[in-house]
Amino acid sequence: MRTVQTIAVVVWIVGLACAGDTRPAPARQRAAAPKAAPAKPVARQASPAMPDAQIEAAIRAKFAKSKINADKLQVHVQGGVATIEGRTDVIQHKGTATRMARTGGAVAVNNHVQVSDAARQKSAANLEQGRRRAQIKRGDARSDPRQPRPSR
Numbered sequence: 001m002r003t004v005q006t007i008a009v010v011v012w013i014v015g016l017a018c019a020g021d022t023r024p025a026p027a028r029q030r031a032a033a034p035k036a037a038p039a040k041p042v043a044r045q046a047s048p049a050m051p052d053a054q055i056e057a058a059i060r061a062k063f064a065k066s067k068i069n070a071d072k073l074q075v076h077v078q079g080g081v082a083t084i085e086g087r088t089d090v091i092q093h094k095g096t097a098t099r100m101a102r103t104g105g106a107v108a109v110n111n112h113v114q115v116s117d118a119a120r121q122k123s124a125a126n127l128e129q130g131r132r133r134a135q136i137k138r139g140d141a142r143s144d145p146r147q148p149r150p151s152r
Contacts, residue, residue: 050105052077052078052079052080053077054105055077055080055082055104055105055106056075056076056077056082058104058105059075059077059082059100059101059104059105059106060075061104062100062103062104063075063097063100066096066100067090067093068088068093068096068097068100071086071087071088071089071090071093071113072086073085073086073088073097073113074086075101077106079107080105080106080107080108081106081107081108081109081110082101082104082106082108082109082110083109083110083112084097084098084101084109084110084111084112084113085112085113086113086114087113087114087115087116088113088114088115088116088119089116089118089119090119091115091119091120091122091123093113094111094113094115097111097113098111
């Protein structure tokens with residue numbers, strides 16, 4: 001019984017704390033509020049957490065550990081903004097380079113990597129073939145309506 005009373009008291013105290021003062025503000029406080037100028041949004045300057053040389057070194061290290069290293073992409077960082085230049089024969093390396101630069105500490109990334117025509121044609125051919133099912137090794141498609149579904 002004592003526990004029920006304790007819970008009731010706690011709920012009552014919490015209710016009072018949440019309700020607060022519900023009386024309307026005095027007239028002089030209401031009149032003063034509109035006079036205050038609305039806060040202007042402060043333009044924040046993007047200041048990198050690390051110096052440019054350190055960001056550039058981190059990005060180069062990430063490139064060196066990955067398959068992107070074969071593309072010999074150039075990286076320059078100025079004001080926390082990384083600029084990536086070069087050519088690649090793998091279309092996915094362009095997006096991967098951007099992600100690596102961001103995780104390396106760059107505030108923004110300008111990706112000027114050029115994808116070769118051979119890579120573009122290969123990608124277009126893959127799209128025309130449709131989705132590949134590398135893990136399934138059957139002769140027929142999985143969604144073939146002629147095949148009965150296995151019972152469980």
